[in-house]
Amino acid sequence: MSLDDLETDVELASDDLDDYEFLDRESRQELAMLSAALDxxxxxxxxxxxxxxxxSTTETGRLDFHLRxxxxxxxxxxxxxxxxxQMAGGTEFQQSDDDRRYQF
Incomplete structure (x- = not known):
């Protein structure tokens, strides 16, 4: 395989991306390269x-940050x-503690 073969395969892969109109030019090029390289x-x-x-979003904590x-x-x-x-029982304990706090 040669550089010419790679260029041909990337062009063919890029042509196959007509159904993906939402992709910008850079994304189409990168996806075509990945498609050719990884077959x-x-x-x-x-x-x-x-x-x-x-x-990666989960491992870096970004998912939790956005969810929180x-x-x-x-x-x-x-x-x-x-x-x-709720797992620690903190919510239930606090509610019942607050309810009994002012009872004598």
Whole structure:
């Protein structure tokens, strides 16, 4: 294989991206290069890209940051179906403690 072969394969892969009109020129070029280099179809590459983005966003804490700022929970809380306070019993204890605080 040579540089000419690579250029041809990238051009062919780029031509196959007509269904992906939402991609900008740079994204189309990068996706075509990945498709040619990895010998993978576009849909598979997009699935992989979503997994990589999700994993890196989770590992760096950016997902939790955005979830916490928008929804007030973390990804772990979402997966478990309850907040950390609920897991520790903090919410129930505080409510019952507040209810009994002024009773004599």
């Amino acid at each position: 993978a179809d576009t849909d598979e590459l997009l699935r992989r890209a979503v997994h990589v983005l999700f994993q 700022s928008t929804y007030g929970v973390t990804y772990d809380e979402y997966l478990s179906g309850m907040t950390y306070d």
